[in-house]
Amino acid sequence: MIVAGVDGSDAARAAVAWAVDDAKRRHEPLRIVHAVNQDPYRFSRFHASPEPELLARMAQDLVNEAAEQAGERQLDVEVSTEIVEGPAAVALREQAKDATEIVIGSRGLGGFEGALLGSVSLHVAGQAHCPVVVVRPEQESVRGEVVVGVDDSPECEPALEFAFRQAELRASTLRAVHAWQPPVQLYAPQVNYDPDDVTAAANQAVAARIARFREAHPQVVVVEDVRRAHPVDALVAASAQAALVVVGSHGRGGIRSALLGSVSHGVLHHARCAVAVVRQ
Incomplete structure (x- = not known):
């Protein structure tokens, strides 16, 4: 199984495209994963925590959109979705035990503007016990x-x-x-x-x-x-x-x-x- 981490960013959409193409080549299913992390809200004095129902609904919309993107790109790949609790880097690293590979975007929504690589992609690439593919937002091509x-x-x-x-x-x-x-x-x-x-x-x-x-x-x-x-x-x-x-x-x-x-x-x-x- 191939795992793609998503967060709604352009890089994540490129990662889904890359992952579903590789799933097609490998004849393997694709699992789309999004992590819901409420810790920043719990420990911040400046931001009120959103209602859990709102976070759950937003997360479901996000993985549904990614699954639709994958299905439109490769019709015959089995696609499933999963929403997990906790920091994205830890949640994706835990997926490695079931995965042929993990595919993630180079920089998510929380990265600093202009940064080439995000902390999540660095963490997962360095610690996951399976191959990790990091995809840039402009890199969807399979040629070359x-x-x-x-x-x-x-x-x-x-x-x-x-x-x-x-x-x-x-x-x-x-x-x-x-x-x-x-x-x-x-x-x-x-x-x-x-x-x-x-x-x-x-x-x-x-x-x-x-x-x-x-x-x-x-x-x-x-x-x-x-x-x-x-x-x-x-x-x-x-x-x-x-x-x-x-x-x-x-x-x-x-x-x-x-x-x-x-x-x-x-x-x-x-x-x-x-x-x-x-x-x-």
């Missing part, structure tokens, strides 16, 4: 490449599997991007190194890393793209012609609200298309 970041870490494996599957479902080219930067000490004049040798070694490492995925998905056309650049810059550049960028999460921290590594965090903020964060 699937881009995946490749490195030598274990976190890369689930991202590769997700990316190959997406490319297979879409009949899209998969671009496997590996970016490398010379260590600081290599800039010392007494150190000699050949960038061509580094690139050749990186090409071999990428080919070895993706070999078993190519074997499992032989119909997927793969472009191995090794660049001398920062990983965020390389993936953001590749996102310009992509329908989806897939990154693994290397977050290690226990106290941060979103357990994301710097690369996945940077790509979420700056990519020009939908981004899937896939944790181990």
